[in-house]
Amino acid sequence: MRLVAAMTLVSVALLTGCGPLVTQSPGEGYSPVNAVSTDDESRLLLAGHDVVNYFTDGAPRMGSVEHRSEYKGVALWFASAEHKQAFDAEPERYLPQFGGYCTNGISYGIPWGGDADTWSIIDGKLYIFGGSGSKDAFMLDPAGNMAHANRYWGEEVANSNALIQRARRLVFRVPHYKSGAELAEAVARSKQ
Numbered sequence: 001m002r003l004v005a006a007m008t009l010v011s012v013a014l015l016t017g018c019g020p021l022v023t024q025s026p027g028e029g030y031s032p033v034n035a036v037s038t039d040d041e042s043r044l045l046l047a048g049h050d051v052v053n054y055f056t057d058g059a060p061r062m063g064s065v066e067h068r069s070e071y072k073g074v075a076l077w078f079a080s081a082e083h084k085q086a087f088d089a090e091p092e093r094y095l096p097q098f099g100g101y102c103t104n105g106i107s108y109g110i111p112w113g114g115d116a117d118t119w120s121i122i123d124g125k126l127y128i129f130g131g132s133g134s135k136d137a138f139m140l141d142p143a144g145n146m147a148h149a150n151r152y153w154g155e156e157v158a159n160s161n162a163l164i165q166r167a168r169r170l171v172f173r174v175p176h177y178k179s180g181a182e183l184a185e186a187v188a189r190s191k192q
Contacts, residue, residue: 017109031160033099033101034164044076045096052087061079097163101114102114102129102134140186140190152174
């Protein structure tokens, strides 16, 4: 049954177009990434949010094509020339971890989502989440979840195709998998 489900997911993905297959998997050492295709860019990280701004102003902010850099086949936009210069000098310092995908999703081996407005800087590194519920669920056990995320990123997700990896892990779930409803319930219990 799981094999049929996996084949169905892959078939649907292929029939709906190859855009995400190519856009999110540049294959130049920074892959997969939470990138979109726009009129100006074939691969724009975090839909154009300035990754330096999280560190300097403690908030998400849109960048512009006027202040553009490229890193391993992925375009990044910045809000100012100073932010672009800071990134160009130390790109690894500012890049979001796990390609900008939801950190909680990566802890399940699933490169999915990543809302530039929901984020955290942990130990000097930028982590993006799929929304406040996802971030709250991750923060129930940040050390354990980070260990899972680092493991799955290193063993399965990094340098893979995001769409294929996503389909694989939605069918063949990790041993510690919890549904969205289970995570929401755990978060609600923690706030009582």
